[in-house]
Amino acid sequence: MSRPGIHHPGASAVAAKGWVQANKWLLARRLSQALVVAVFLTGPLWGVWIAKGTLASSLTLGILPLTDPLMVLQGLLAGHLMTATALLGAAIVLGFYVLVGGRVYCSWVCPVNAVTDLAHWLRLRLGIEKGLNLNRDTRFWLLGGVLVAAAATGTIAWEAINPVTVLHRGLVTGSILGLGSAALVTAAVFLFDLGVAARGWCTHLCPVGAFYGLIGRAAVLRVTAVDRAACDDCMDCFSVCPERHVIAPALRGAAKGVGPVILSADCTNCGRCIDVCSKTVFRFGTRFRNAPTDAPTGSAEADAAAPPAKVA
Ligand code: SF4
Ligand code: SF4
Structure with a gap:
C-alpha cells in the first residue's frame, strides 16, 4: 500500500x-x-x-x-x-x-x-x-x-x-x-x-x-530514450537510476539537437528506466541509432537488444 x-x-x-x-x-x-x-x-x-x-x-x-x-x-x-x-x-x-x-x-x-x-x-x-x-x-x-x-x-x-x-x-x-x-x-x-x-x-x-x-566508454549496447516525445515528466526514471545524471541529455536534449541514446559510460545498462517508464520511452538499442529526432521510431524495434547474454 x-x-x-x-x-x-x-x-x-x-x-x-x-x-x-x-x-x-x-x-x-x-x-x-x-x-x-x-x-x-x-x-x-x-x-x-x-x-x-x-x-x-x-x-x-x-x-x-x-x-x-x-x-x-x-x-x-x-x-x-x-x-x-x-x-x-x-x-x-x-x-x-x-x-x-x-x-x-x-x-x-x-x-x-x-x-x-x-x-x-x-x-x-x-x-x-x-x-x-x-x-x-x-x-x-x-x-x-x-x-x-x-x-x-x-x-x-x-x-x-x-x-x-x-x-x-x-x-x-x-x-x-x-x-x-x-x-x-x-x-x-x-x-x-x-x-x-x-x-x-x-x-x-x-x-x-x-x-x-x-x-565501456565506446560500448555498442546502449539504452535509448527513443520515444522521448512521450515523456510526461513523472521523474520515475530519475528516481530509480543509479547514475541519474546520464538521463537528462538523452531525454531532454531534443531542443539542443542531442540524440536520444544514453551515451555516458556511467550508465550501467541496468534497464530499470525501461521498467519503470509507463510511457515506454526507453529501450535497449545501439549507440549508432542516435539521430536527434523526436518522432517515435517503430524501426527501433529492430534495434532493441537482448540483455547481455553471457556474463563473466
Ligand atoms: S539503464 Fe540504468 S543506469 Fe542507465 S539510464 Fe537507465 S536506469 Fe540509469
Ligand atoms: S563493481 Fe559496480 S556494482 Fe559492484 S560495488 Fe562497485 S560500483 Fe557497485
Whole structure:
C-alpha cells in the first residue's frame, strides 16, 4: 500500500504494463547475479564443476578462462608475473565489456549491486533525504589510489578489502571466516548507502565500478530514450537510476539537437528506466541509432537488444 507523501517510482508503470513488464529487467538482473554465484557453487556442493575460482579469476567448463582485468592490472603494477591464461582471460573479459558496456559488470554481475539497490529502495520507502554530498569523481581518485598502492606495496592490497571480492569469495567458499567477512562488508555498504549518502558506494566511491566504466566508454549496447516525445515528466526514471545524471541529455536534449541514446559510460545498462517508464520511452538499442529526432521510431524495434547474454 502506498504511503502518502512517499514517492513510489514504477507504480504508474505497473498500472500501465502489469507487474512483470514493469520489473522484467530487474528480475533478469537478479537472476543473472544469482547465476553468477550459482555456477561457482555447483562444484563444491554437488561435484558438478561449471566455474572454478572466483570473480577475480576463473575457469568455466574447463576451457574458458575469465580474469578480472583490474586484478591483472594491479598484479602487473605490483611486479607479479601473469600467466598466459590469466592474460587471455582478461582479454576475453575486456572484449565483452567493451561491447556491452563496462558497467554491465555492476548491474548484471556484481553481488554488491543487490545490496546497494536494496538500500536505495528502502531510502525511497522511508523518505530519507539525500545525506552526505559526495563527488562522483571520488571513485576515479580511489581507483588511482588502488593502482598506486599495488605499485608501491608490490601486492594486490585492494583485493583484501574490495567489497566485491570479499562478498563473492564469502558466498562461494562458504567458510565461517569468508561468510563473516562478507556479512561485515555487506552491512557496512548497506548502512553507508542507507544512512550516510544516497547511492554512496557504487555511484561515488567504488573503484571497481570506475574502472569498468572507463573500459565501456565506446560500448555498442546502449539504452535509448527513443520515444522521448512521450515523456510526461513523472521523474520515475530519475528516481530509480543509479547514475541519474546520464538521463537528462538523452531525454531532454531534443531542443539542443542531442540524440536520444544514453551515451555516458556511467550508465550501467541496468534497464530499470525501461521498467519503470509507463510511457515506454526507453529501450535497449545501439549507440549508432542516435539521430536527434523526436518522432517515435517503430524501426527501433529492430534495434532493441537482448540483455547481455553471457556474463563473466
Ligand atoms: S560500483 Fe562497485 S560495488 Fe557497485 S556494482 Fe559496480 S563493481 Fe559492484
Ligand atoms: S539510464 Fe537507465 S539503464 Fe542507465 S543506469 Fe540509469 S536506469 Fe540504468
